[in-house]
């Protein structure tokens with residue numbers, strides 16, 4: 001991987017923040033965009049902006065073709081068919097579609113198994129619907145090292161479990177979960193298996209056929225694509241069984257006073273005018289990632305995490321959270337003595353460093369670890385060891401300022 005040449009593709013990396021070069025370590029929230037993605041969106045609006053699947057004019061045909069091609073690119077990227085890919089606005093929407101579409105069919109005795117590691121996007125919809133509709137939601141424990149407690153998983157999975165929905169990579173700790181094994185166990189009980197892939201698809205090769213998951217939810221904007229983009233993979237047979245959650249134009253094939261027929265996949269789940277430019281942007285993002293190679297991206301991030309963990313342990317008062325390097329993706333959460341994470345983040349900001357401070361939409365996970373909030377640094381393809389050195393210097397500055 002030629003990081004210097006990759007960095008040249010990201011115009012934002014040239015800007016300064018408080019007169020310092022930008023060090024962007026908030027990639028788990030959203031990634032920066034390469035000019036190839038920005039140009040693809042610009043090209044759409046400048047040259048062929050139109051609604052899709054509606055017009056018989058040239059612009060609409062060009063827009064429809066590009067939008068469908070983007071589904072094909074994402075399908076190839078995760079080894080699925082193009083019509084098994086539904087574009088959404090983010091992982092949250094993808095998971096809510098599943099919770100509403102599948103949840104509404106659950107009965108009082110049915111169970112949904114999720115984990116205490118989930119992002120709120122895969123926690124709150126199930127909890128809310130469980131309370132409303134009467135099905136039971138169970139929560140797998142985590143170990144003190146921030147891994148899933150497999151004994152807890154095994155004991156909570158029962159013949160009543162209808163849905164298992166798990167996070168692939170923790171956005172707070174970086175833990176890489178053994179989802180293939182969990183999916184197999186779910187299927188042994190005839191439960192559907194959902195993977196929240198928001199933090200895995202940007203960083204490692206995903207093969208939904210090999211994973212054998214029924215559904216895989218993700219955000220485009222966390223993998224170089226524009227904000228407002230995301231997706232949901234569903235196995236054809238699972239999508240065909242499932243009812244839509246959003247209704248209106250585009251998702252129907254015929255409507256009469258007597259009845260409505262759903263459109264073919266994937267449009268059955270894409271009601272209304274889609275984010276055409278965003279969809280085309282995901283296609284461009286996938287092209288960009290393919291050119292680098294997902295195996296190289298994961299290796300690069302492992303190297304960065306190893307380097308960072310090694311350097312961070314010498315910062316005075318540091319408390320690091322999460323598993324060992326080989327079980328984690330490019331995310332590091334920490335606290336420094338009793339300095340509030342917002343204060344640490346503010347000092348880092350004065351050094352031009354962007355990190356996230358807070359609970360990272362994972363209150364149950366932090367409760368389980370006995371922590372209220374952390375500082376989170378998350379890496380991506382354009383980050384370097386030199387930038388980690390800048391982070392360490394800035395943290396030592398915070399240590400001095402707050403008198404640790």
Ligand SMILES: Cc1ncc(COP(=O)(O)O)c(C=O)c1O
Pocket residue numbers: 028029090091092093119121122167169170171196197198199219230
């Ligand atoms: C693991 C995980 N799931 C779901 C989400 C929600 O993603 P979005 O905000 O793009 O809907 C995030 C966002 O950080 C995440 O990290």
